[in-house]
Structures are given as C-alpha cells and as structure tokens.
Amino acid sequence: MITQNSKSSTSQSMTSNPINKVKQLRYKQIWELQNGEVDKSQFVCQLCCDKEIVVSKAGDKFTAEDCKCRQEKEIKAKKEQEQKKYEQNIKSAEIREEFKAKTFKDFKWLEGKKEAKLAAMDYVENFDFYKERGIGLTFIGKCGRGKTLLSHIIGQEAINKGYTVINTVAKEFYEDIKATYNNPSKNTEDLVSSAKLVDLLIIDNLNAERFGSDEIDKLFIIINHRIENKKPTIINSTGDLDYLNKKLAPDHVSRLIGKNGEPIKVGGIDMRVKQGELITDLRNKNIAKLKRKLSDAK
Numbered sequence: 188m189i190t191q192n193s194k195s196s197t198s199q200s201m202t203s204n205p206i207n208k209v210k211q212l213r214y215k216q217i218w219e220l221q222n223g224e225v226d227k228s229q230f231v232c233q234l235c236c237d238k239e240i241v242v243s244k245a246g247d248k249f250t251a252e253d254c255k256c257r258q259e260k261e262i263k264a265k266k267e268q269e270q271k272k273y274e275q276n277i278k279s280a281e282i283r284e285e286f287k288a289k290t291f292k293d294f295k296w297l298e299g300k301k302e303a304k305l306a307a308m309d310y311v312e313n314f315d316f317y318k319e320r321g322i323g324l325t326f327i328g329k330c331g332r333g334k335t336l337l338s339h340i341i342g343q344e345a346i347n348k349g350y351t352v353i354n355t356v357a358k359e360f361y362e363d364i365k366a367t368y369n370n371p372s373k374n375t376e377d378l379v380s381s382a383k384l385v386d387l388l389i390i391d392n393l394n395a396e397r398f399g400s401d402e403i404d405k406l407f408i409i410i411n412h413r414i415e416n417k418k419p420t421i422i423n424s425t426g427d428l429d430y431l432n433k434k435l436a437p438d439h440v441s442r443l444i445g446k447n448g449e450p451i452k453v454g455g456i457d458m459r460v461k462q463g464e465l466i467t468d469l470r471n472k473n474i475a476k477l478k479r480k481l482s483d484a485k
C-alpha cells in the first residue's frame with residue numbers, strides 16, 4: 188500500500204506492482220509493433236495493428252488508449268444486436284431467399300429502370316445525409332418492374348454500412364401486427380416500436396386496394412411517427428400518384444411526398460416475364476437436345 192508519506196512516485200509504484208509490470212511489458216511489445224518496421228498492410232486497422240489500443244511512450248513508461256477501431260467495433264456489435272432484435276420482433280422482415288446477397292450489379296441498366304437505379308445508388312451513396320433528415324424514397328410502377336429487388340439492394344447496402352433495416356411486405360407486416368393482438372406471448376408494442384425505431388424501414392407493396400381502412404391507419408401511425416422523428420421509410424406501390432391519391436388519404440400521400448419527394452417510377456419490361464422467357468428458351472433448347480439424343484439412340 189502506498190501511504191500519503193510514501194516517497195515512491197506513481198510510475199515507480201506502477202512498475203513495482205506485478206500486474207502493472209506485466210501490463211507495461213505487454214504495452215512495450217505493442218509499442219514496438221506499432222512503431223516498428225513491420226508491414227502494416229497485413230492488418231485491418233493499421234493504426235493499432237489490430238491490437239485495439241494505441242500505445243505511447245513517455246520516458247520508460249508506456250500508456251495506452253483505445254483505438255478508434257475498437258469503438259467502431261462496439262458500435263457495429265450493438266447495431267447487429269439491434270438488427271437481430273428487430274428481426275425477431277417483426278416476423279415478416281425475413282429476407283426472401285431470391286433477394287439474398289443481391290447488389291446493384293444484379294439490377295440491369297434497362298430502359299425505363301435507369302432513373303430508379305440512379306436514385307437508389309445516390310440514396311445508398313448519400314445515406315448518411317438522407318437518414319439524418321428522415322428522407323426516404325417512394326417507388327411506383329407495375330408488378331415485376333424491379334421495385335422489390337431495388338429496395339432490397341438498398342436495404343442490404345445500408346446494413347453493410349452498419350445501419351439497422353427492416354424490409355417487409357405491407358400485407359404480411361399488417362398480419363404480423365394483427366397476430367399480436369390476441370396472443371399474450373407476442374407483444375404489439377415490441378413490434379410497433381421496432382418498426383418505429385429501425386434506421387430504415389422498407390414497406391413493399393403498399394397497394395391500397397388490398398387494405399381496409401384499419402390496415403392503412405395502422406401502417407400510417409408507424410409511417411407518421413417515423414416522419415415526425417426523422418426516420419426514413421421506403422415505400423413501394425404498384426399505383427401511380429393519382430391512384431395513391433384516390434386510394435389513400437390525401438393527407439397520407441402529401442406527407443409521404445413532402446418527406447420522400449416525388450415518387451420515382453420503375454418502368455420498362457416486366458422482369459418476371461423476361462425471366463419466364465429465358466426459362467422457356469432454356470427448356471426448349473434442352474428438349475431439342477434430348478430429341479436428338481433419342482433419335483440417335485434409335
């Protein structure tokens with residue numbers, strides 16, 4: 188124990204303590220690594236050589252402070268935890284197999300779709316800016332034009348950037364909410380608060396003809412909350428602006444446009460029809476091959 192009268196300086200007492208001795212030795216080794224000739228390109232963080240602390244030397248004493256990569260890792264871990272929690276609370280948020288790991292490369296530069304792709308790429312590129320202001324996107328266009336794929340790519344990119352994202356189909360999302368009403372093991376508040384809190388909420392297929400007024404009300408309570416709290420929402424709908432104005436409350440539509448700007452049209456060819464044609468083509472070629480094989484065998 189060091190008494191008030193003890194003459195030993197702090198640094199002496201630090202090095203005479205066996206635990207501090209070990210610590211100082213470890214710091215010394217890290218300092219030598221961080222200040223040595225070693226090829227730093229092998230490390231993910233070249234500032235700390237992946238040690239998560241940066242060591243400084245003053246005389247023969249070494250001190251360390253947390254590297255910024257450690258804070259980044261902690262933030263990332265926290266975000267991943269949040270993401271998991273939101274996904275647990277919103278069952279319909281499960282990403283469909285066909286959209287997993289898609290990138291902008293998978294969305295071709297086709298006529299009628301270019302503007303939407305550019306808007307999506309800009310949105311990802313400047314997501315920090317848009318997110319801070321609660322600005323989302325509204326995509327409109329007929330079925331099969333690529334709205335769902337495009338918004339899934341945006342969601343995936345935002346997750347890669349360390350944000351939380353929930354991507355859900357409006358109808359299934361509403362069914363989720365309804366399922367919590369009479370089920371004591373499911374908490375409506377958990378679900379709704381997750382939808383309110385997530386960094387980016389994507390609601391696919393918001394088509395009023397398939398909704399009653401209660402469904403629209405429930406969804407817009409969440410959307411309004413997000414607008415008021417500057418949380419961005421991406422909305423996909425098969426209707427155009429006139430259609431939306433007719434089907435949704437005008438107040439809802441004007442709020443959305445006020446926040447997301449004019450809806451962006453995803454037009455051009457129907458990708459599902461295109462996909463179907465490719466499959467038919469492939470099958471016909473295989474059948475022709477099989478026919479040749481069978482006639483050769485005769």
Ligand SMILES: [Zn+2]
Nearest residue numbers: 232235254256
């Ligand atoms: Zn570091």
